[in-house]
Amino acid sequence: MIPPSIYKVLPPIFAFLALIGFWEFGVDYFDVPQYVLPAPSAIGAAIADHWQSLLRHSGVTLVEAVLGFLLGIAVGLPLAILISCSPWLERTIYPLLVASQSIPKVALAPIFVVWFGFGLLPKVLIAFSIAFFPVVVNTVVGLSRTPPDMIRLMQSLGSTSVETFLRVRIPMATPYIFAGIKISSAFAVVGAIVGEFIAATSGLGYLQLIANNNLEIPLLFACLVLLSLIGAVIYYAVVLVEHLILPAPLRSQENDEARR
Amino acid sequence: MSETDELLAIADNKGASISIRNVGMDFARRGSVVTALEDVNLEIPAGTFCSVLGPSGCGKSTLLSLVAGLASPTRGTIALDGNPLTGPFHDVGIVFQSDVLLPWLTVLENVVLPAKVKKLNMEQARTTGRQLLRDVGLHDFCNHYPGELSGGMRQRASICRALLAKPSVLLMDEPFGALDALTREKMQQDLNRIWAEDTKTVLFITHDIEEAVSMADQVIVMSPRPGRVLRRYSIDLPQPRTPAVRRDPFFEETVDDIRNLFHEAGVL
Ligand SMILES: Nc1ncnc2c1ncn2[C@@H]1O[C@H](COP(=O)(O)OP(=O)(O)OP(=O)(O)O)[C@@H](O)[C@H]1O
Ligand SMILES: [Mg+2]
Numbered sequence: 001m002i003p004p005s006i007y008k009v010l011p012p013i014f015a016f017l018a019l020i021g022f023w024e025f026g027v028d029y030f031d032v033p034q035y036v037l038p039a040p041s042a043i044g045a046a047i048a049d050h051w052q053s054l055l056r057h058s059g060v061t062l063v064e065a066v067l068g069f070l071l072g073i074a075v076g077l078p079l080a081i082l083i084s085c086s087p088w089l090e091r092t093i094y095p096l097l098v099a100s101q102s103i104p105k106v107a108l109a110p111i112f113v114v115w116f117g118f119g120l121l122p123k124v125l126i127a128f129s130i131a132f133f134p135v136v137v138n139t140v141v142g143l144s145r146t147p148p149d150m151i152r153l154m155q156s157l158g159s160t161s162v163e164t165f166l167r168v169r170i171p172m173a174t175p176y177i178f179a180g181i182k183i184s185s186a187f188a189v190v191g192a193i194v195g196e197f198i199a200a201t202s203g204l205g206y207l208q209l210i211a212n213n214n215l216e217i218p219l220l221f222a223c224l225v226l227l228s229l230i231g232a233v234i235y236y237a238v239v240l241v242e243h244l245i246l247p248a249p250l251r252s253q254e255n256d257e258a259r260r
Numbered sequence: 261m262s263e264t265d266e267l268l269a270i271a272d273n274k275g276a277s278i279s280i281r282n283v284g285m286d287f288a289r290r291g292s293v294v295t296a297l298e299d300v301n302l303e304i305p306a307g308t309f310c311s312v313l314g315p316s317g318c319g320k321s322t323l324l325s326l327v328a329g330l331a332s333p334t335r336g337t338i339a340l341d342g343n344p345l346t347g348p349f350h351d352v353g354i355v356f357q358s359d360v361l362l363p364w365l366t367v368l369e370n371v372v373l374p375a376k377v378k379k380l381n382m383e384q385a386r387t388t389g390r391q392l393l394r395d396v397g398l399h400d401f402c403n404h405y406p407g408e409l410s411g412g413m414r415q416r417a418s419i420c421r422a423l424l425a426k427p428s429v430l431l432m433d434e435p436f437g438a439l440d441a442l443t444r445e446k447m448q449q450d451l452n453r454i455w456a457e458d459t460k461t462v463l464f465i466t467h468d469i470e471e472a473v474s475m476a477d478q479v480i481v482m483s484p485r486p487g488r489v490l491r492r493y494s495i496d497l498p499q500p501r502t503p504a505v506r507r508d509p510f511f512e513e514t515v516d517d518i519r520n521l522f523h524e525a526g527v528l
Contacts, residue, residue, distance in 0.1 A: 149356040152330050157377040158350045167377075171364055249363045249405045 038218040043225065046218035053207065058226045060203040061192050064120060065230060068127020069188035073181060075128070076135030083136070084143040085165075097136065105130045105191065109198045118199045127191030131184035138180025142173030174250050178242050185234040189227065204230075275461035276341040276351070276428045278304040278327060283336035284486075285322050296322045297333070298486040304478075306341070306428075307459040309499075311472035313518065314482030315527045320465045321357055323487070324431050327463060328352055340429065349429070350378075353422030357433040357465075359414040361406035367417050368393065368402040374425040385424060392420040396450060412439045416447065423454065430455075430462045436471065448475055449503065456500035469518050474505055481518055483525055491521060 112122040196205025211219035296319035329349040375385030
């Protein structure tokens with residue numbers, strides 16, 4: 001028997017294949033020069049030629065992005081919890097935090113390079129500075145979304161506010177928290193790449209600069225492919241964790257499906 | 261006292277009397293003060309059923325949270341069995357205006373939540389919970405999540421949860437407001453039966469006149485905000501009530517009288 005999920009997976013796969021097909025055909029038919037838009041086959045060939053260095057540089061970027069992402073969660077979650085527990089922090093820190101988002105993080109990159117050098121650290125920190133905000137904001141919003149009657153119910157049952165927080169407010173916030181984490185996962189990759197553009201000796205962003213200088217356009221596109229793969233790997237790792245630790249009614253995916 | 265003893269001890273009490281004296285409640289919001297309740301006096305003898313009727317926004321839900329000890333009145337006192345309330349009262353079952361089931365727990369887990377929070381015997385709680393769910397026709401849905409239930413079914417589950425720990429006081433805030441007329445009447449009968457079998461003090465909030473009169477021993481009619489007691493009606497009809505009560509001349513007379521009262525107060 002064909003599992004019903006096939007019907008969900010097949011259409012986008014077909015659409016993707018069709019797009020690749022048109023691309024390949026179109027580049028050939030209109031004689032688009034390779035330095036403008038290489039055909040998918042040329043990109044594939046570039047991946048095959050350079051797979052070793054692509055793999056090595058992908059590893060570097062993946063590590064930077066993942067570290068920045070995890071740091072974003074590790075700092076963002078506790079900070080959000082503190083903000084929602086303390087009206088004082090909510091009035092002092094939170095507005096500053098929101099205002100700080102008007103700083104384009106990308107513009108921080110050169111400064112971080114000055115402060116922290118050319119190694120792993122500045123990239124991780126740039127990734128972190130972009131990734132952490134969605135976690136904080138979503139968690140703060142999620143923690144405030146518990147219906148007041150639900151809190152009153154717990155109070156009337158004799159639950160302490162700490163117990164209520166752990167038993168009700170945190171679970172009620174998890175769909176929001178995971179939504180924030182998913183956004184962060186994509187942001188972290190952006191942060192890592194931007195860091196590599198500024199100053200690096202490895203990573204996909206660095207490889208892109210090299211490829212660009214050498215006018216190896218197919219390699220440039222090959223880097224793009226691997227970047228999307230890195231983004232997808234982190235994103236689906238989050239989805240997997242969500243699946244493992246959350247009961248079905250709290251998972252954002254299922255809820256999205258249900259809402260349709 | 262062991263957990264089981266505690267459950268048993270509460271099991272055959274007759275409820276607690278509620279006395280509300282000169283209670284007023286103000287809410288301060290952005291400089292302005294909203295008076296929700298003003299000089300409310302109300303005596304609910306132990307083991308009786310009291311309905312509170314009033315227009316929207318007159319402070320019914322506020323009154324309920326005061327009786328539950330979830331908020332303190334600005335003026336006046338509330339006493340349960342003669343003891344003035346100082347904090348949340350725990351020997352109470354509350355059905356809130358919005359059904360607040362935890363979405364990640366199954367219906368049965370939601371119903372036994374009071375036992376879990378109060379650290380009572382869970383085995384026994386599950387048995388009681390299943391029995392209660394059977395009583396309201398939800399035994400097939402024990403392992404469903406609340407999101408898979410209709411509004412009326414969720415409200416029934418909340419009622420089971422409120423009854424689980426056999427509280428001496430039951431507070432219900434428009435519990436049947438979201439139900440269709442049919443289910444509503446069925447739930448009224450069920451509630452009346454459950455209450456008659458295991459008497460406790462009930463404070464039942466509604467804005468349906470017939471619903472108020474059909475179940476209660478006394479009906480309190482409140483004025484528009486700030487809520488005051490407009491009039492108190494004793495419903496001296498035998499308990500438990502049957503659907504036939506709605507054809508009783510006294511029932512019809514009282515319902516008409518309350519409707520006129522609302523007319524005079526400019527509510528209807
Ligand atoms: N937490 C609060 N903060 C400020 N004002 C409040 C609060 N709770 C209630 N009020 C005010 O008190 C008044 C009474 O509210 P309440 O919820 O008790 O009305 P109600 O009789 O239950 O109405 P309904 O039938 O619509 O549920 C309203 O005017 C409302 O604005
Ligand atoms: Mg209300």
